[in-house]
Amino acid sequence: MKLKAIVVDDEELLCDELEYLLKKEPDIEVAAKFFNAFDALAYISQTACDLVFLDIKMPGISGLELAQKLTGLRRPPLLVFITAFPEHALEAFETSAVGYITKPVTQTSLAKVLEKIRGIIERASIPEKPCTAKICILKEGKIIPLDKQEIVYIYVKYKDVFIRTQEGEYVATLTMQELEKILTEANFFRIHRQYLVNVDKVLEIIPWFHGSYQLRMDDFKKEEIPVSRNKVKELKVLMGLR
Numbered sequence: 093m094k095l096k097a098i099v100v101d102d103e104e105l106l107c108d109e110l111e112y113l114l115k116k117e118p119d120i121e122v123a124a125k126f127f128n129a130f131d132a133l134a135y136i137s138q139t140a141c142d143l144v145f146l147d148i149k150m151p152g153i154s155g156l157e158l159a160q161k162l163t164g165l166r167r168p169p170l171l172v173f174i175t176a177f178p179e180h181a182l183e184a185f186e187t188s189a190v191g192y193i194t195k196p197v198t199q200t201s202l203a204k205v206l207e208k209i210r211g212i213i214e215r216a217s218i219p220e221k222p223c224t225a226k227i228c229i230l231k232e233g234k235i236i237p238l239d240k241q242e243i244v245y246i247y248v249k250y251k252d253v254f255i256r257t258q259e260g261e262y263v264a265t266l267t268m269q270e271l272e273k274i275l276t277e278a279n280f281f282r283i284h285r286q287y288l289v290n291v292d293k294v295l296e297i298i299p300w301f302h303g304s305y306q307l308r309m310d311d312f313k314k315e316e317i318p319v320s321r322n323k324v325k326e327l328k329v330l331m332g333l334r
Contacts, residue, residue, distance in 0.1 A: 093119075094119055094120065094121040095119055095120050095121065095142040095143050095209075095213070096121055096123040096140070096141040096142050096143070097114055097120050097121065097122050097123060097141065097142065097143040097144070097145065098122075098123055098124050098125075098126070098132060098135070098136060098141050098143070098144045098145070098169070099111055099114075099122060099124075099125045099126070099144075099145045099146075100125075100126045100127075100128075100129060100132040100144060100145065100146040100147065100150075100155070100158070101127065101145075101146065101147040101150070101174065102127050102128060102147060102150045102151060103127075103147070104127055106147075106174070106195065106197070107125045107126075107127065108125075109196075109197065110145060110174070110197055110202075111125060113197065113198075113199055113202050114202070116199070117206060119210075120143075120206070123139070123141055124139075124141075128150060128151065128152055128153075129146070129150055129152060129153035129154070129155065129157070129158040130152055130153060132144075132146070132158065133153070133158060133161055133162070136162060136165070136169065137165065140167060140169075141169050142169055142170065142213075143169055143170050143171075143172065143209065144162065144169045144170070144171050144172070145172045145174055145193075146158060146159070146171065146172070146173060146174065147173075147174050147175060148173050148174075148175040148177070149175060149176075149177065155173060155175075159171050159173075159189060170190050170209055170212065171189040171190060171191075172189065172190065172191040172192070172193060172205055172209075173189050173191070173192050173193070174193050174194075174195060174197060175192075175194060175195065176194065176195040190205075190208060190209060190212060191205035191208060191209065192205075193205055224274045225240075226238060226239065226240070227239075227240055227243065227255070227264070227266075227271065227274065227275075228264075228265045228266075229255055229262035229263065229264060229265065230262060230263040230264075230265060231262055235265065236262075238255070238257070238262075240275060240277065240280075241290070241292070242257050242258075243255055243256075243257060243275075243280075243290050243293075244256045244257055244258060244289070244290055244293040244309050244310055244311040245287060245288065245289040245290060245293070245309050245311065245315075245317065246264065246268065246271055246287070246288040246289075247286050247287050247288075247317070248268050248285075248286045249286070253266070253267060253268050253271070256309070256311040256312070256313075256315070257311065257312070258293075258310060258311060258312055259312060260312055261311075261312075268286075268288065271288065272288055275288065279291050279292045281323075281326070281327070281330060282323070283307065283317070283318075283319045283320065283323050283327060284317070284318055284319060284320045284323065285320065287317050287318070289307060289309065289317070291330060291331065293309055293310040293311070294307050294308070294309060294310070294331070295308045295309065295310050295314065296308035297327075297331060297333070298316065300318070300319075302321065303321065303324065304318070304319055304320075304321050304324055305318075305319045305324060305327065306318055306319065307319060
C-alpha cells in the first residue's frame, strides 16, 4: 500500500525538488503540492492523506499553525517539517511532528525520515493482543488468577497495589496503570488517583464535604472510599445521578 503524501512550501522549486525525490520511493505517492497553508488545509480537511511535508516559515498561516490545525482532524496525517532555519527544530518538536529536515533536502536526509515513518506505520499495524481475561493476585505465596468481575475495587498504598473482593484483600501483580489499561469494561472507573472501582459493587453513594462523595463498597469490610472532586461529574453520569 502506498502512502499518500502532501508537500506544502511557499517555494515552488523546493516543492518540485521534494516531489522528485519522493517519486523515487516505491511506497510513496505525492497526491498534491501547495504553495500556501490555506489551500493545503482546505484540501487535507476534505481528502485523507498519510503524510505531510511542510515548511515552517510561510506567509499567512505558518507551518507550525497548520500543524496545530491538522492535529484536530479525526485522522491526522504524520507531519514532517522542512526549513532552512535549524533554530526552529525545538518549536517543531513541540508539535506532533515525527520528523524534521533542514534545507536543502537530500535523498539521504529524506531517507532517514522515511525510515522512521515506515517504522511508526509498521508498529501501528501490529494487531493488539487479545484482551486479558483474568487478573492475577498473590495469595499465601501463590499466584492465583481472579475473574475481573470478582474485583470490588483496587487501591494503592505505600506504592503497593491491593485488590479487594468480597472474600478478602490481595496484593496485585501489576501496577495501577497496567490494571486500568486492562480493566476497560464500562463498570470499572478510576474515581481517585488511588482508587479504581467496580461500580457494580457500590452499595451506597454518600454525599461528602464540598460537593464530593464517598462510596460504600461491597467488599468484605464494606469499606467507604473517597471520590475525587474532579471525578464527581463523571460518576454522576455513570451512576444515573442528577
